[in-house]
Amino acid sequence: MSEALPDDYVSSVHARLMATSFGQNNDDALACMLASQCAGIGSMMPRLGLSPEAYTAMKQTHFPGVELPIDYMLDTDQHDQRFDEQNELRTLFLAHRSDPGPSAEWIADILVAGTMGGNHLWQDLGLWNRKDLSSLITSNFPALAKKNDRDMKWKKFFYKQLCIQEGIYTCRSPSCEVCPEYKECFSTDD
Numbered sequence: 481m482s483e484a485l486p487d488d489y490v491s492s493v494h495a496r497l498m499a500t501s502f503g504q505n506n507d508d509a510l511a512c513m514l515a516s517q518c519a520g521i522g523s524m525m526p527r528l529g530l531s532p533e534a535y536t537a538m539k540q541t542h543f544p545g546v547e548l549p550i551d552y553m554l555d556t557d558q559h560d561q562r563f564d565e566q567n568e569l570r571t572l573f574l575a576h577r578s579d580p581g582p583s584a585e586w587i588a589d590i591l592v593a594g595t596m597g598g599n600h601l602w603q604d605l606g607l608w609n610r611k612d613l614s615s616l617i618t619s620n621f622p623a624l625a626k627k628n629d630r631d632m633k634w635k636k637f638f639y640k641q642l643c644i645q646e647g648i649y650t651c652r653s654p655s656c657e658v659c660p661e662y663k664e665c666f667s668t669d670d
Contacts, residue, residue, distance in 0.1 A: 490515045497543045506583055507542050509607065509616045513590070514543075516606025517550050522597070523604045526550065529593020530586060538586045566592050568642050576624035587620045601634045610634075 493515035501507040516522050527535035573588035597604030602613035613634060618625040628637045
């Protein structure tokens with residue numbers, strides 16, 4: 481699938497959010513995700529997978545005073561069955577965060593929620609392209625992003641990191657280049 485181009489509605493919600501932002505790290509990515517979620521794009525849980533309290537704090541920090549139709553959505557339990565997996569991913573992200581503040585925690589939780597989706601991570605999050613996802617990860621978790629020195633698809637990379645932490649090496653080949661699944665891990669998202 482090629483990069484998503486926002487429609488007029490998504491662009492207008494994004495612009496409304498950005499008009500209230502203070503130019504902080506993550507403002508644009510969060511505005512993209514929220515605008516996409518308002519339009520039903522992506523596969524994110526309500527409130528981007530954040531608790532009601534974290535969602536309110538995130539919005540007040542990044543977009544004070546803006547109300548969105550998604551602000552009133554109820555939580556669903558669609559991903560609760562993968563609780564251990566979510567905790568492992570969250571621990572991975574937080575161990576590599578560059579900022580000890582709440583914004584990196586919110587991004588970690590959002591990435592965890594997005595990772596539970598079935599498409600490319602940037603699509604599940606409602607970002608507009610993979611480059612936006614790479615920038616988000618690099619700015620919040622630079623040490624983790626640096627480990628992805630061969631540009632592996634992000635979801636696969638995160639799970640590979642979890643396997644490496646556990647000492648599990650499941651690739652049947654001695655190097656990625658000769659692995660029969662190379663295209664799954666490293667091909668473009670087109």
